[in-house]
Amino acid sequence: MSRYDAATIEAKWQTAWDEAGLFRAARGESKPKYYVLEMFPYPSGRIHMGHVRNYTMGDVIARHKLATGHAVLHPMGWDAFGMPAENAAMANGGHPKDWTYSNIDQMRAQMKPLGWSLDWSREFATCDPEYYGQQQALFLDMLEKGLVYRKNAVVNWDPVDMTVLANEQVENGRGWRSGAEVERRELTQWFFRISAMAEDLLESLDGLDDWPAKVKLMQANWIGRSRGLEMAFEVIDPPAGHERIEVYTTRPDTLMGASFVAISPDHPLARQLEAGNAEVAAFCAEARRGGTTEEALETGEKLGFDTGLTVKHPLDAGWDLPVWIANFVLMDYGTGAIFGCPAHDPRDLEFARKYELPVTSTFAPAHAEEHQPPEEGGPAYVPPKTEEVRYLRAYAGAEAQTGADAIDAAIAYCESHGIGTGVTRFRLRDWGLSRQRYWGCPIPVVHCEACGTVPEKKENLPVRLPDDVSFDVPGNPLDRHPTWRDVPCPACGKPAKRETDTMDTFVDSSWYFARFTAPRATTPTEAEDIDYWMNVDQYIGGIEHAILHLLYSRYFMRAMNETGHVPASAREPFDALFTQGMVTHAIYQTRRTQDGRIQYHYPEEVELREGRAFLKDGGQEIEIVPSAKMSKSKNNVVDPNAIVQQFGADAARWFVLSDSPPERDVEWTAAGAEAAARHLARVWRIAEEAAEATGEGSKDEDEALMRALHRTIRDVTLGVESFGFNAAIARLYAFTGQLQKSGAGAEARREAARVLAQLMAPMTPHLSEEIWHMLDGKGFVTTAAWPVAQEEWLVEDSVTLPIQINGKRKSEITVPKDMAKDAIEALVLEEPAVQKALDGGSPKKLIVVPGRIVNVVV
């Protein structure tokens, strides 16, 4: 009897798979193809358990598809542009490029020992000029088709560092380095015209049958189709050029409750007033303070300034409304102006109360009930649009009607009276892709004084990032790089300037899955390959990407279809989507007595006894915070390679799949990993015993083992195909126990062990190969045909029915599977527990659900 030596065996099989080229994807015209993809990683430098879980899930699918005769594409690459590389360069010197590529090397080296069935020959990083050059070609094609354009948009501006900040670099409204109050500042930037495809992106969600409903719902809400009224308020004594203020509202039925008009500090009218009035200018400067996020705008303090201007109410010539400048109105949204109806909008109500503007209800609950109107201090009354309400100030439609009907009536009225137009709008805004940063894909255009914005010639691609840059001062090094920035105009040849903004990294990740089909092609894609491999049959990644990454990718494939790079069938690139949870780990912490700050302890420093934690050094008891997202700063990151070294890759893989349903978070525990390793060693022993066994067993035992085996094949196959990995593993645990205790003969046990190895192979491929060979399996278990559950072993002839009395289980009977209902009823009534409950009487009701349950109501 030998011990299972993971380190040696895992390395052996990884080499053998490599040499046989098992995972090199090849178009096999006679086979069905299967493209499985996990979201590619950002090369932070270390893999973490989240990666292990994500890639192991994909690997289970990929290996199962390999065993069911598919041509499998399972590639890997790097989402390699982005801010952390520049941050590292600023913090520690060095170059983002060196930092990134050395991280990639480290991570690849950490990933390989896990034995994932990846086709490494297709690997690329988005910061490879070969990749981003093709991305630039795509950009130029999109520019030509009118899918890209320039307009102004606001950014977070750090007035001390004189640089643009990302949202995550703004902490409580202040720049993370300078601590200065952030301002909103407008810049001219590039945009993808994604909003033009809003309708298609929304409607096509219906066809995504294998996407989680919650993701489709989130996307639908994000795209946000609304029907509303577009109208203008006429300005009384207007400044020149501002005779009308355009607004859009989804609640035209509340027009009779309007109390003010608010415009953005960046509205052209506000700009004009600002220029001639120091007080307005001061307010606008104040109003532009703070970050640009929706959250900051919604939760921040609402500030307003009365311009002194008034507008006419469109329904009542004698009614004037004041025009305010308000900090929560953004120029990027809609028209940059709104009308406020405080009675039916919490934000408007807050604003109205602060500045003592009138509050006028337009409707109230339809039926008498406790209702404190907002006029009398109650909250804004915002019932669902489907609810019927009573209109106090109706101008169209019935007095009592639903909000939705009232909106329709209001739009019809406004259209017939020339007040406004009913329009369908989308919340989705165009995708701003400009970033004022170095480490991204250069936007391949040149700005020429004579010719304007000129696309770079395709033969000059890639526009490479210059290497000679420094990060010792804030801002974009491309901006101050004379030889790179100053180039002749591609059109007229006169001196011109390159665009120094680079692309949002979401662009990089919006088509990498298409590039994997032909990663070395000298065009963005290759027709034969893209036609064969697309779509991604199964995409796997974090729920945090539910909206942006997935929506942008859907858009990008539409754009690439319209520019001739992918077939129409790839406009929806991901046939099936699965979103997995995070890997968490307990945090061990104490609070320092001196300053009250929290001190975090590494798991290695902690000893666990009876659910309590103590420091190994000194024995002091410390606090346990369970299930926190793994984070370097909290010292609760588990290093996968340490786990692999200690327990083996198979044990790590087995554990991350076993303990939690894949869509939920999984808590990493050392004990769990140990248990996984123990179980695998047990499987090994059982297989070895089976290999060495001799003699015959009883027919009953042989048959019992076969029944258990085929039920396991059925359940595990179902689990693997439906992301029920934890359930599949529970089933494998149970079957291992059955096999261990089985008195079946040598042949049956060998058969069972061989199939067990196959069923485990997607999760524990190395152990499975070893067992497979020990039991004289042919070739690799990895490519051996997946076992099929045979019907003859699955049939049951009797069934146990629980008996409930008034819904509580009291007893059970075992009956032939096809016993008639009335026969069961008769048997049930004879049961002692039932007799006792009836106490001589007869049941009020007797419910028999065949094959399921019996309920006696007394």
Add this chain to the structure above:
RNA sequence: GCCGGUGUGGCGGAAUGGUAGACGCAGCGGAUUCAAAAUCCGCCGCCGCAAGGCAUGCCGGUUCGAGUCCGGCCACCGGUACCA
């Protein structure tokens, strides 16, 4: 704030509207051993001597029957358009 999700023993979790707690961890008891490790067997939601009762975040509803469906709360997690 808004959108989406989650909540079940000491812990991770299982359960097409049909026996709540499968499977695993921890714990407890036993076998084996000179001893230990490893392994194997058994017990293990809470209260109760028991009969029995109570239990799926909280409150209410639908149903013969609710962890599961509906309504209202609470807590936590993800997203919120420049983190990836």
